[in-house]
Amino acid sequence: MAGLPRRIIKETQRLMAEPVPGISAVPDEQNARYFHVVVAGPEGSPFEGGVFKLELFLPEEYPMSAPKVRFMTKIYHPNIDKLGRICLDILKDKWSPALQIRTVLLSIQALLSAPNPDDPLANDVAELWKVNEVEAIRNAREWTRTYAMGNI
Protein backbone atom coordinates (compact mmCIF):
# COMPACT_ATOMS: atom_id res chain seq x y z
CA MET A 1 0.00 0.00 0.00
CA ALA A 2 1.37 3.40 -0.97
CA GLY A 3 1.02 6.53 1.14
CA LEU A 4 -2.49 7.84 1.58
CA PRO A 5 -3.68 9.63 -1.61
CA ARG A 6 -4.34 13.36 -1.35
CA ARG A 7 -7.96 12.73 -2.22
CA ILE A 8 -8.56 10.57 0.85
CA ILE A 9 -6.92 13.14 3.11
CA LYS A 10 -9.01 15.90 1.53
CA GLU A 11 -12.28 13.97 1.80
CA THR A 12 -11.56 13.14 5.44
CA GLN A 13 -10.83 16.80 6.25
CA ARG A 14 -14.02 17.94 4.51
CA LEU A 15 -16.11 15.29 6.27
CA MET A 16 -14.76 16.51 9.62
CA ALA A 17 -15.22 20.20 8.78
CA GLU A 18 -18.72 19.86 7.31
CA PRO A 19 -20.32 16.64 8.51
CA VAL A 20 -23.42 15.30 6.75
CA PRO A 21 -26.49 15.95 8.95
CA GLY A 22 -27.52 12.75 10.73
CA ILE A 23 -24.28 10.96 9.84
CA SER A 24 -20.89 10.71 11.51
CA ALA A 25 -17.88 9.14 9.82
CA VAL A 26 -14.63 8.91 11.75
CA PRO A 27 -11.43 7.38 10.37
CA ASP A 28 -9.91 4.56 12.39
CA GLU A 29 -6.81 5.54 14.36
CA GLN A 30 -4.81 2.62 12.97
CA ASN A 31 -6.09 2.63 9.40
CA ALA A 32 -7.01 5.87 7.64
CA ARG A 33 -8.89 3.92 4.94
CA TYR A 34 -11.32 2.45 7.47
CA PHE A 35 -14.17 4.62 8.76
CA HIS A 36 -16.46 4.08 11.71
CA VAL A 37 -19.83 5.34 10.54
CA VAL A 38 -22.99 6.08 12.49
CA VAL A 39 -26.25 6.87 10.67
CA ALA A 40 -29.36 8.13 12.45
CA GLY A 41 -32.60 6.50 11.22
CA PRO A 42 -34.31 9.13 9.02
CA GLU A 43 -37.40 10.90 10.35
CA GLY A 44 -40.64 9.43 9.11
CA SER A 45 -39.04 6.06 8.33
CA PRO A 46 -39.52 2.90 10.42
CA PHE A 47 -35.87 3.35 11.42
CA GLU A 48 -36.49 6.73 13.10
CA GLY A 49 -34.98 6.93 16.58
CA GLY A 50 -32.49 4.20 15.77
CA VAL A 51 -28.75 4.65 15.56
CA PHE A 52 -27.07 2.38 13.02
CA LYS A 53 -23.39 1.54 13.01
CA LEU A 54 -21.67 0.86 9.69
CA GLU A 55 -18.12 0.22 8.56
CA LEU A 56 -16.72 1.81 5.43
CA PHE A 57 -13.45 0.78 3.79
CA LEU A 58 -11.69 2.54 0.93
CA PRO A 59 -9.96 -0.17 -1.14
CA GLU A 60 -6.47 0.32 -2.57
CA GLU A 61 -8.01 1.22 -5.95
CA TYR A 62 -10.31 3.94 -4.55
CA PRO A 63 -11.62 6.13 -6.16
CA MET A 64 -11.44 3.87 -9.23
CA SER A 65 -13.32 1.27 -7.16
CA ALA A 66 -16.26 1.94 -4.86
CA PRO A 67 -15.91 2.02 -1.08
CA LYS A 68 -16.98 -1.17 0.69
CA VAL A 69 -19.75 -0.48 3.16
CA ARG A 70 -21.59 -2.77 5.57
CA PHE A 71 -24.16 -2.34 8.33
CA MET A 72 -22.85 -3.57 11.68
CA THR A 73 -26.18 -2.97 13.43
CA LYS A 74 -28.91 -5.46 12.58
CA ILE A 75 -31.59 -3.86 10.41
CA TYR A 76 -34.86 -5.09 8.87
CA HIS A 77 -34.64 -3.72 5.34
CA PRO A 78 -35.31 -5.36 1.94
CA ASN A 79 -32.03 -4.11 0.44
CA ILE A 80 -29.78 -5.05 3.35
CA ASP A 81 -29.09 -8.70 4.17
CA LYS A 82 -28.45 -10.37 7.50
CA LEU A 83 -24.70 -9.85 7.12
CA GLY A 84 -25.26 -6.14 6.69
CA ARG A 85 -24.40 -6.09 3.01
CA ILE A 86 -26.15 -3.36 1.04
CA CYS A 87 -27.75 -3.59 -2.41
CA LEU A 88 -27.11 -0.16 -3.81
CA ASP A 89 -26.25 0.43 -7.47
CA ILE A 90 -23.62 3.11 -6.82
CA LEU A 91 -21.68 0.65 -4.65
CA LYS A 92 -21.61 -1.79 -7.57
CA ASP A 93 -21.95 -1.17 -11.30
CA LYS A 94 -22.99 2.49 -11.08
CA TRP A 95 -19.91 3.60 -9.15
CA SER A 96 -18.13 6.66 -10.53
CA PRO A 97 -14.97 8.32 -9.20
CA ALA A 98 -16.93 11.59 -9.11
CA LEU A 99 -18.83 10.12 -6.16
CA GLN A 100 -17.38 10.46 -2.66
CA ILE A 101 -17.68 9.04 0.84
CA ARG A 102 -20.17 11.84 1.50
CA THR A 103 -22.43 10.96 -1.46
CA VAL A 104 -22.28 7.25 -0.63
CA LEU A 105 -23.43 7.89 2.93
CA LEU A 106 -26.21 10.21 1.73
CA SER A 107 -27.40 7.47 -0.64
CA ILE A 108 -27.47 4.94 2.19
CA GLN A 109 -29.45 7.38 4.34
CA ALA A 110 -31.88 7.81 1.41
CA LEU A 111 -32.18 4.02 1.05
CA LEU A 112 -33.41 3.87 4.65
CA SER A 113 -36.11 6.41 3.79
CA ALA A 114 -37.08 4.62 0.58
CA PRO A 115 -36.71 0.82 0.74
CA ASN A 116 -36.90 -0.83 -2.67
CA PRO A 117 -38.42 -4.35 -2.32
CA ASP A 118 -38.37 -4.85 -6.12
CA ASP A 119 -34.59 -5.03 -6.02
CA PRO A 120 -34.11 -7.21 -2.98
CA LEU A 121 -31.05 -8.43 -1.17
CA ALA A 122 -32.89 -9.94 1.77
CA ASN A 123 -35.51 -12.04 -0.03
CA ASP A 124 -37.80 -12.85 2.90
CA VAL A 125 -37.88 -9.22 4.02
CA ALA A 126 -38.55 -7.99 0.48
CA GLU A 127 -41.32 -10.55 0.03
CA LEU A 128 -43.12 -9.44 3.17
CA TRP A 129 -42.54 -5.79 2.24
CA LYS A 130 -44.40 -6.45 -1.03
CA VAL A 131 -47.29 -8.60 0.26
CA ASN A 132 -47.84 -6.97 3.66
CA GLU A 133 -46.14 -3.61 3.97
CA VAL A 134 -47.84 -2.79 7.27
CA GLU A 135 -46.40 -5.86 8.94
CA ALA A 136 -42.98 -5.34 7.35
CA ILE A 137 -42.84 -1.77 8.66
CA ARG A 138 -43.91 -3.03 12.08
CA ASN A 139 -41.02 -5.54 12.00
CA ALA A 140 -38.60 -2.81 10.95
CA ARG A 141 -39.72 -0.64 13.90
CA GLU A 142 -39.40 -3.60 16.25
CA TRP A 143 -35.86 -4.40 15.05
CA THR A 144 -34.95 -0.71 15.32
CA ARG A 145 -36.10 -0.71 18.97
CA THR A 146 -34.33 -3.99 19.73
CA TYR A 147 -31.01 -3.49 17.98
CA ALA A 148 -30.58 0.21 17.18
CA MET A 149 -31.52 1.97 20.40
CA GLY A 150 -29.12 2.28 23.32
CA ASN A 151 -26.50 0.38 21.30
CA ILE A 152 -23.82 3.06 21.10
Next chain:
Amino acid sequence: MGNCLQGLTSSTDGVSLLRGNETPPPSLESQSSSDLQLHASSSSGMAFGPPPPYEESMPMYHPTPNVSRPASQLTEEEQVKIAKRIGLIQHLPTGTYDGCKKNRECVICMVEFMVGDSVRYLPCMHTYHVECIDDWLMRSFTCPSCMEPVESALLSTYEAN
Protein backbone atom coordinates in the same frame (compact mmCIF):
# COMPACT_ATOMS: atom_id res chain seq x y z
CA MET B 1 -29.31 -2.53 -9.70
CA GLY B 2 -30.77 -5.96 -9.75
CA ASN B 3 -27.57 -7.96 -9.78
CA CYS B 4 -26.99 -8.15 -6.06
CA LEU B 5 -28.37 -11.63 -5.56
CA GLN B 6 -26.23 -13.01 -8.37
CA GLY B 7 -23.19 -11.46 -6.80
CA LEU B 8 -23.95 -13.15 -3.52
CA THR B 9 -23.79 -16.66 -4.88
CA SER B 10 -20.21 -16.27 -6.00
CA SER B 11 -19.16 -14.12 -3.08
CA THR B 12 -16.62 -15.56 -0.70
CA ASP B 13 -16.40 -12.66 1.68
CA GLY B 14 -18.47 -14.34 4.37
CA VAL B 15 -19.35 -12.51 7.51
CA SER B 16 -17.35 -9.34 7.15
CA LEU B 17 -16.78 -7.39 3.98
CA LEU B 18 -14.23 -5.20 5.55
CA ARG B 19 -12.12 -7.19 7.94
CA GLY B 20 -11.00 -9.21 4.96
CA ASN B 21 -9.54 -6.11 3.45
CA GLU B 22 -7.43 -5.27 6.43
CA THR B 23 -5.37 -8.34 5.84
CA PRO B 24 -4.49 -8.19 2.15
CA PRO B 25 -6.12 -10.83 -0.08
CA PRO B 26 -3.86 -13.82 -0.80
CA SER B 27 -3.75 -13.29 -4.56
CA LEU B 28 -1.45 -10.34 -5.05
CA GLU B 29 -0.44 -8.92 -1.74
CA SER B 30 0.35 -11.98 0.35
CA GLN B 31 4.07 -11.62 -0.11
CA SER B 32 4.09 -8.14 1.26
CA SER B 33 1.60 -8.59 4.08
CA SER B 34 4.22 -9.01 6.79
CA ASP B 35 6.13 -6.00 5.48
CA LEU B 36 2.94 -4.01 5.43
CA GLN B 37 2.20 -4.74 9.01
CA LEU B 38 5.71 -3.81 10.05
CA HIS B 39 5.45 -0.55 8.17
CA ALA B 40 2.01 0.14 9.50
CA SER B 41 2.98 -0.38 13.10
CA SER B 42 6.28 1.49 12.92
CA SER B 43 4.95 4.54 11.11
CA SER B 44 2.85 7.06 12.90
CA GLY B 45 -0.26 8.05 11.05
CA MET B 46 -0.86 7.69 7.40
CA ALA B 47 2.10 6.15 5.58
CA PHE B 48 2.06 2.43 4.86
CA GLY B 49 5.44 1.88 3.25
CA PRO B 50 6.42 1.61 -0.40
CA PRO B 51 4.18 -0.10 -2.95
CA PRO B 52 5.02 -3.72 -3.77
CA PRO B 53 7.33 -3.97 -6.81
CA TYR B 54 4.89 -5.89 -9.01
CA GLU B 55 3.01 -2.67 -9.73
CA GLU B 56 5.87 -1.36 -11.82
CA SER B 57 6.82 -4.54 -13.63
CA MET B 58 3.30 -5.74 -14.47
CA PRO B 59 0.63 -3.26 -15.57
CA MET B 60 -2.89 -4.30 -14.65
CA TYR B 61 -5.82 -4.28 -17.06
CA HIS B 62 -9.53 -4.19 -16.29
CA PRO B 63 -11.59 -6.31 -18.70
CA THR B 64 -14.56 -5.35 -16.53
CA PRO B 65 -14.53 -2.49 -14.00
CA ASN B 66 -13.96 -4.56 -10.87
CA VAL B 67 -11.48 -7.06 -12.29
CA SER B 68 -7.72 -6.47 -12.40
CA ARG B 69 -5.48 -8.84 -14.37
CA PRO B 70 -2.03 -8.67 -15.98
CA ALA B 71 -1.94 -8.79 -19.78
CA SER B 72 -0.78 -12.43 -19.73
CA GLN B 73 -4.05 -13.50 -18.12
CA LEU B 74 -6.43 -11.81 -20.55
CA THR B 75 -8.45 -13.76 -23.10
CA GLU B 76 -7.98 -12.85 -26.74
CA GLU B 77 -11.39 -11.21 -26.76
CA GLU B 78 -10.46 -9.09 -23.74
CA GLN B 79 -7.16 -8.09 -25.33
CA VAL B 80 -8.98 -6.92 -28.45
CA LYS B 81 -11.50 -4.97 -26.39
CA ILE B 82 -8.75 -3.30 -24.38
CA ALA B 83 -6.72 -2.48 -27.49
CA LYS B 84 -9.79 -0.88 -29.09
CA ARG B 85 -10.42 1.06 -25.91
CA ILE B 86 -6.85 2.39 -25.84
CA GLY B 87 -7.32 3.48 -29.46
CA LEU B 88 -10.58 5.29 -28.69
CA ILE B 89 -9.09 7.05 -25.67
CA GLN B 90 -6.25 8.35 -27.85
CA HIS B 91 -8.88 10.02 -30.09
CA LEU B 92 -10.20 12.14 -27.24
CA PRO B 93 -8.69 15.64 -27.33
CA THR B 94 -6.10 16.69 -24.79
CA GLY B 95 -4.68 20.06 -23.87
CA THR B 96 -2.94 21.92 -21.12
CA TYR B 97 -4.87 23.68 -18.39
CA ASP B 98 -4.90 27.40 -19.11
CA GLY B 99 -6.17 28.69 -15.78
CA CYS B 100 -9.82 28.67 -16.89
CA LYS B 101 -11.94 29.39 -13.83
CA LYS B 102 -14.75 27.04 -14.89
CA ASN B 103 -12.87 23.84 -14.07
CA ARG B 104 -10.85 24.36 -10.94
CA GLU B 105 -10.46 20.88 -9.56
CA CYS B 106 -10.14 17.42 -11.09
CA VAL B 107 -13.02 15.56 -9.44
CA ILE B 108 -11.14 12.26 -9.65
CA CYS B 109 -8.03 13.17 -7.65
CA MET B 110 -9.63 16.25 -6.04
CA VAL B 111 -6.48 18.26 -6.69
CA GLU B 112 -6.79 21.74 -8.18
CA PHE B 113 -5.67 22.07 -11.77
CA MET B 114 -2.37 23.93 -12.13
CA VAL B 115 -1.59 25.95 -15.25
CA GLY B 116 0.28 23.60 -17.58
CA ASP B 117 -1.32 20.36 -16.31
CA SER B 118 -2.17 17.88 -19.07
CA VAL B 119 -5.95 17.57 -19.27
CA ARG B 120 -8.32 15.53 -21.42
CA TYR B 121 -11.69 16.81 -22.67
CA LEU B 122 -14.59 14.37 -23.00
CA PRO B 123 -17.31 14.94 -25.63
CA CYS B 124 -19.63 16.18 -22.84
CA MET B 125 -16.96 18.86 -22.16
CA HIS B 126 -16.07 17.59 -18.69
CA THR B 127 -12.33 17.94 -18.10
CA TYR B 128 -9.94 15.81 -16.06
CA HIS B 129 -6.23 15.20 -15.63
CA VAL B 130 -5.14 12.87 -18.45
CA GLU B 131 -3.77 10.27 -16.04
CA CYS B 132 -6.88 10.33 -13.83
CA ILE B 133 -9.45 10.00 -16.61
CA ASP B 134 -7.48 7.47 -18.66
CA ASP B 135 -7.28 5.19 -15.64
CA TRP B 136 -11.08 5.38 -15.31
CA LEU B 137 -11.85 5.08 -19.05
CA MET B 138 -9.90 1.82 -19.16
CA ARG B 139 -12.43 0.47 -16.66
CA SER B 140 -15.63 2.15 -17.79
CA PHE B 141 -16.09 4.21 -20.95
CA THR B 142 -18.32 6.78 -19.27
CA CYS B 143 -17.88 10.32 -17.99
CA PRO B 144 -17.56 10.16 -14.17
CA SER B 145 -19.47 13.43 -13.74
CA CYS B 146 -22.50 12.98 -16.01
CA MET B 147 -22.28 9.20 -16.65
CA GLU B 148 -22.61 9.89 -20.38
CA PRO B 149 -21.29 6.92 -22.40
CA VAL B 150 -18.23 8.32 -24.19
CA GLU B 151 -18.48 5.99 -27.16
CA SER B 152 -21.97 7.03 -28.27
CA ALA B 153 -21.07 10.68 -27.77
CA LEU B 154 -17.99 10.17 -29.95
CA LEU B 155 -20.06 8.47 -32.66
CA SER B 156 -22.64 11.23 -32.73
CA THR B 157 -19.83 13.77 -33.06
CA TYR B 158 -18.51 11.89 -36.09
CA GLU B 159 -21.98 11.67 -37.62
CA ALA B 160 -22.56 15.38 -37.12
CA ASN B 161 -19.34 16.13 -38.98
